[in-house]
Amino acid sequence: MTVPSGRRERKKAATRQKISDTALRLFLERGYDTVGIRDVAAEADVAVTTLFSHFASKEALVFERDEDFEQRLTQAVTGRAPHEPLIPALRREIRSLVRHCTADSAAPIWRMIDESPALRKYEESMRLRHAESLATAIAADPGLSPTTTASRTIARFVIDAHSLAREAADPDAALDEIFRMIEAAWEVTGPSGPA
C-alpha cells in the first residue's frame, strides 16, 4: 500500500524512458508513418501492450513532454509576482516556450510533426486542453474578475499566439505583434483594466 517506494517506480520510469527514446529515434531515422507500433515495441524490447500502458497512443510518444507545457502556462498565471499584470507574464512564458521549440535541436522533431497529419491533429486537440486549463487559471485569479467568456477567449488567443509564432518566419516579431493585439483585446474586457 501507501507509496510504492523506490525500485518499482524507477524501473517503471526507466521502461517508459526507453520506449520514448527508442520511438523518437526510430521516427526521426525512418519517418513517423513508416515506423509501426510493433517496430517500436520490438526495438525497445517490450510488448505492445506494455507500450500502450505507458502511452495512450502512437502520437503521445512524440508529445511526451507536453504536460510541462500546460503546467508552465498555468504557473505563469498563478505564480506570477503580486500585482504583475496578466498579459505580460503570459507573453514572457509564451516567448520562452516558442524559443524552446524553435531551437535548432528541436527543429527535426517539429518538421516531422508538421509533415504528419496525424501528429498535427493530435497537437490541435492538445491545444484545446491547454486553452481550457489556462482559462481556468485565469478565471481563478483573485486579482482579476473576468467573465467566463473573457477568460476562455483570452486563453484561446494566447494558445493561438504560441502556434502562430512557432510557424512564423520571425517568431519574436510575430509574438510581439500578436501580443499587442491580445493586450488590446484584454483591455476592453474590463473598464478597470488588468490588476
Next chain:
Amino acid sequence: MTVPSGRRERKKAATRQKISDTALRLFLERGYDTVGIRDVAAEADVAVTTLFSHFASKEALVFERDEDFEQRLTQAVTGRAPHEPLIPALRREIRSLVRHCTADSAAPIWRMIDESPALRKYEESMRLRHAESLATAIAADPGLSPTTTASRTIARFVIDAHSLAREAADPDAALDEIFRMIEAAWEVTGPSGPA
C-alpha cells in the same frame, strides 16, 4: 469526356446521400462509437470501399456539410459591401453560423460530437483549415493592408469566436463580448484602422 451529364451524376449523388443519411441515423440511434463502418455500409447496402470513395473518413460522415462553412466565411470577406468594415461583416456571418448550429434541430448532432473524442479532434483540424482560408481571404482584401501575422491572427480569433460562442450558455451574448475583443485587437494592427 466533358461533363458526364445526367443519370450518372444523379446516381452518384443518390448513393452519397443514402450513405450519409443512413450513417447519421445510425449514429444518432445507437451512438457514434458503437456503430461501425461495416454497419453503416451494410445498412446503406453499399460496399465498404464504396463508402470510402464518397467520404474520406468515418468522421467526415458527420461533418458532411462543412464545406459550406469555409465558403461562407471567405465569402463574408470577399463579398461584403464596398467600404464595409471587416470585423462587423465577420461578426454577422459568425452569428448566423452559430445560430444555425445551436438550433434545436442540430442539437443532437452537436451533443454527439461533443461526446466523441474522435469527432472533436476532427472538428479541431477542420478549424485550422478554416482559419487558414479565412486568413488568405483577409490578406487578399484590396481595401486592407494587414501583415501576414495580423491576418492569420484575426482569422484564428474569429474561428475561436465561433467555437466559444457555440459552447456558451448564452451564445449571442458571448459572441458580442468576444467580438468586442476582436475589434480591439484588429484596431491596433494598423494606425489607420479598418477600411
Next chain:
DNA sequence: GACCGTAGCACTAACGGTTAGCTTTTTGAA
C-alpha cells in the same frame, strides 16, 4: 445500333493502431 473508355461499385484480403482477456514475473510489505 455496335463499340469503347471510364466511372462507379463490389469483393477479398490485408495493414496498422488499439484493446480485451488472461498468465507470468517482479516487487514491497507482512
Next chain:
DNA sequence: TTCAAAAAGCTAACCGTTAGTGCTACGGTC
C-alpha cells in the same frame, strides 16, 4: 516465507482504412 498487487507479457481479436482486381452500367463516338 508468503502474499497481494503492480508491471509486463502473449494471444487474438476489433475497427478504420487501403490496395488490388474485376464487373457493370453509362455516355460519347463511329
